[in-house]
Amino acid sequence: EPEVTQTPSHQVTQMGQEVILRCVPISNHLYFYWYRQILGQKVEFLVSFYNNEISEKSEIFDDQFSVERPDGSNFTLKIRSTKLEDSAMYFCASEGGRVSTDTQYFGPGTRLTVL
Amino acid sequence: DAKTTQPPSMDCAEGRAANLPCNHSTISGNEYVYWYRQIHSQGPQYIIHGLKNNETNEMASLIITEDRKSSTLILPHATLRDTAVYYCIVRAGGTSYGKLTFGQGTILTVHP
Numbered sequence: 001e002p003e004v005t006q007t008p009s010h011q012v013t014q015m016g017q018e019v020i021l022r023c024v025p026i027s028n029h030l031y032f033y034w035y036r037q038i039l040g041q042k043v044e045f046l047v048s049f050y051n052n053e054i055s056e057k058s059e060i061f062d063d064q065f066s067v068e069r070p071d072g073s074n075f076t077l078k079i080r081s082t083k084l085e086d087s088a089m090y091f092c093a094s095e096g097g098r099v100s101t102d103t104q105y106f107g108p109g110t111r112l113t114v115l
Numbered sequence: 116d117a118k119t120t121q122p123p124s125m126d127c128a129e130g131r132a133a134n135l136p137c138n139h140s141t142i143s144g145n146e147y148v149y150w151y152r153q154i155h156s157q158g159p160q161y162i163i164h165g166l167k168n169n170e171t172n173e174m175a176s177l178i179i180t181e182d183r184k185s186s187t188l189i190l191p192h193a194t195l196r197d198t199a200v201y202y203c204i205v206r207a208g209g210t211s212y213g214k215l216t217f218g219q220g221t222i223l224t225v226h227p
Contacts, residue, residue: 004158031212043159043202045214056214091158095212103149104215106158 002026004107006092012113013082021077021110025094032075033093033104034067036060043091049075082114119203124222127197133190135221137203140184147208148179149215150188152199159202159217162188166208193225 005024013019025032034046047057049067066078075094079086089111093104120138127133139148149164163170163177165186170177176189190197202220206213 033214035215035217037156039156042219043153043215043217045216048212048214050212055212058214089156093158093215102212103161103164105161106151108158109156111156 004092004094004105006090006107006110008110009108010111010113012115015084015114016081019079019082019112021079021090021092021112023075023077023092023094023107024073025075025092026096026105027073029094029096029105031055031095031102031104032067032069033095034077035091035093035106036088037091037109038085038088046077046090079112082112084114087112087114119205119218121201121203121218121221123219124224127190127193127223127225129195129225129227130192133188133193133197133223133225135188135190135201135203135223136185137188138185139203139205142183142205143207145207146205148177148183148186149204149206150175150177151202151204151215151217152197153202153220154196154199159215162201193223195225195227197223198225199223 007022032049037043047061048055064080089109091109092107095104150162151159153159165177179186200220
């Protein structure tokens with residue numbers, strides 16, 4: 001069964017460093033999303049991406065964040081200068097967008113630890 | 116998207132049916148009810164969704180009341196592996212491929 005994959009599973013970085021989280025969505029899906037979950041808190045929406053541009057972003061998704069689909073398979077989230085409060089699980093999701101009752105499928109997540 | 120209300124926690128005995136309620140009294144006509152679950156800190160796992168008719172798949176059944184203001188997710192024979200946080204989410208259908216808004220969900224604990 002097709003699934004969303006994410007790499008790395010765990011990323012440790014120093015405050016102020018740039019990180020890139022990678023996702024391979026389900027092939028032939030058209031809509032892509034990033035969510036994050038700080039330990040013990042709710043899953044929060046960050047950004048949605050369609051047709052090579054951001055379709056919606058939350059207040060969390062400030063200028064330090066960017067997303068890109070550099071080729072036909074990868075979808076990346078970049079954090080330019082990490083802060084301690086960026087420590088969280090980051091989940092990628094994708095959706096077909098071909099029918100009106102589509103479903104988002106989530107990857108296993110990347111645990112980001114900022115020291 | 117409409118807001119949902121779920122009990123914070125529920126218990127269920129292994130092998131019995133788990134019935135998880137959700138209130139979505141402000142749901143509008145084009146909004147679907149989605150259920151996801153999250154085991155530990157894994158990625159949310161899709162379970163089922165519906166608009167107004169009851170739905171069943173290999174994982175669960177979804178019962179939506181006639182007025183669509185509430186729904187119940189039924190896991191017919193709960194196992195220990197069903198222990199998770201269950202999220203009821205309302206999202207517009209049609210061409211609105213938007214974000215999912217997660218609440219706190221219901222922590223379901225399945226006991227031996």
